[in-house]
Amino acid sequence: MELAQLRYFVAVVEEGGFTRAGARLHVSQPGVSAQVAQLERELGQRLLDRSGRRVTPTEAGRAVLSYARAALAAVEGVRRTAEEFSGLLRGRVVLGLIPGAASAVADGFDVVEVLGAFHDEHPGVEIALSEDTSERMLAALLRRELDLAVVGLAGEPPPGVSCQVVLDEPLVAAVRADDPLVAVAVHGEIPLAALRGRALISLPRGTGLRGVLERACAQAGFAPRVDFEAAAPAVLVRLAARGLGVAVVPSGAESGAGPRADIGAGPAPGTGTGTGTGTGTGTGTGLCALRITEPRLTGRVALAWRTDGPPGPAAHTLLGRLRAQAPGRPAP
Numbered sequence: 001m002e003l004a005q006l007r008y009f010v011a012v013v014e015e016g017g018f019t020r021a022g023a024r025l026h027v028s029q030p031g032v033s034a035q036v037a038q039l040e041r042e043l044g045q046r047l048l049d050r051s052g053r054r055v056t057p058t059e060a061g062r063a064v065l066s067y068a069r070a071a072l073a074a075v076e077g078v079r080r081t082a083e084e085f086s087g088l089l090r091g092r093v094v095l096g097l098i099p100g101a102a103s104a105v106a107d108g109f110d111v112v113e114v115l116g117a118f119h120d121e122h123p124g125v126e127i128a129l130s131e132d133t134s135e136r137m138l139a140a141l142l143r144r145e146l147d148l149a150v151v152g153l154a155g156e157p158p159p160g161v162s163c164q165v166v167l168d169e170p171l172v173a174a175v176r177a178d179d180p181l182v183a184v185a186v187h188g189e190i191p192l193a194a195l196r197g198r199a200l201i202s203l204p205r206g207t208g209l210r211g212v213l214e215r216a217c218a219q220a221g222f223a224p225r226v227d228f229e230a231a232a233p234a235v236l237v238r239l240a241a242r243g244l245g246v247a248v249v250p251s252g253a254e255s256g257a258g259p260r261a262d263i264g265a266g267p268a269p270g271t272g273t274g275t276g277t278g279t280g281t282g283t284g285t286g287l288c289a290l291r292i293t294e295p296r297l298t299g300r301v302a303l304a305w306r307t308d309g310p311p312g313p314a315a316h317t318l319l320g321r322l323r324a325q326a327p328g329r330p331a332p
Contacts, residue, residue, distance in 0.1 A: 003075060005039040006068040008032045009047060013065060014143065016054040024145065076311065090124040091314040096137040096149035097129055098207065098301070099231045109166040111150060114321050125314045133206030141306055147315035148322070152208020153300040154215060163302040166326040169250035171212065171297040172289040174240045181246065182288050191294035192220050199227040199245035201236045209299045213248055216297055241287055250299050251289065 011021035012032065022029040040047050047061035057065055097111065115127060132140070134151035141149055142160050150166070157163045173190060175181050181190055181198075195217070202224070203209045217224045228239050233249045240247035303322050310316045 001039065001042055003072065005035045006071055008035045009039055010065065010068050010072065012036060012048060012055055013057050013061070018055065089122040089314045089317060091312050092126040092128065093147050093315045093318055094128045094130060094145070096140060096146040097131050098134055098150060098152055099131050109326050114325055118318055118321055122314065122317070133204060134208045135206035138304065141304060144311065147310050148319055149304045151302055151304050153302050154208050154211025157304060160307050161304050162307045163304045164323055164326050165300050165302045167301040169299055171209070171248055171292050171299055172251050173292055174237055174247040174249050174287045174289050176241065176243055177286060177288050181290060185290050189291045189293045192216055192292055192297070193294070195224065195246060196222045197225060200224050201228040201239045201245045201247040202226050203236070204229045204231060208301070209248070209250070212297055212299055216295060237287065
């Protein structure tokens, strides 16, 4: 019995098939299949049910799975301990980022600065960055395709994922100063129900902000009408300035101060007075930012990792550096 056979078996179970397991391990599908078949012959038990569209473990496979994982974890522990004694970190860390996170500095949380300092101290560690939506990255964390991720949270993290919030911003409706919403705003605020039937401009599905918006609208009894989607809040603001709809963005994004990753930007540099009965935040873009209330919506960005911990010493050390700089507290 070889460790590679156990690794392939665990990957097939977690991925639900040989092709996806091969892609994860960077091994051809026939190679994975042959190694798992050899393991089954050595044990004298069929470990996988291949009859369905998704490969699943048999009763014997489920019994073996925990021992296989424990064996792989033990070997990784031996390797990690040896590397720690040598004082030299090596390996590869895959970090997922929501669009804009690498260029943003949120309340002192600067991903690029942490990565730069980490690389200076541990040049033998390769760091791969991958941008995607929060929803897909959380799934990739659980599939062990990512070691760490900076994501937008629409609610609680899924089981198996731990988070530390690094940014929590109220959401606003960014509209042109001549928009009817400005006239009906009270003290710069509008209820969420005022967005019913309006053409909205939002981040794509799968992002934390979009999840917050859709969940709140559903609880209010209507579906948001999203006419335009874009991956960066700055683009949403430009579309709103063109009069194409109401941009739902984090407070400050309407000022053009720069995107704060998945959900927003820094505080607006100046304020003004909106028209009508209420006041809103006016900016040089000709927009007013109306705070959304009833309910009051907020968007959160968080550092996420698997609850059972990163797979190696390099990822473990980088996680510690990122958590030390993150200003927030663990998400529930």
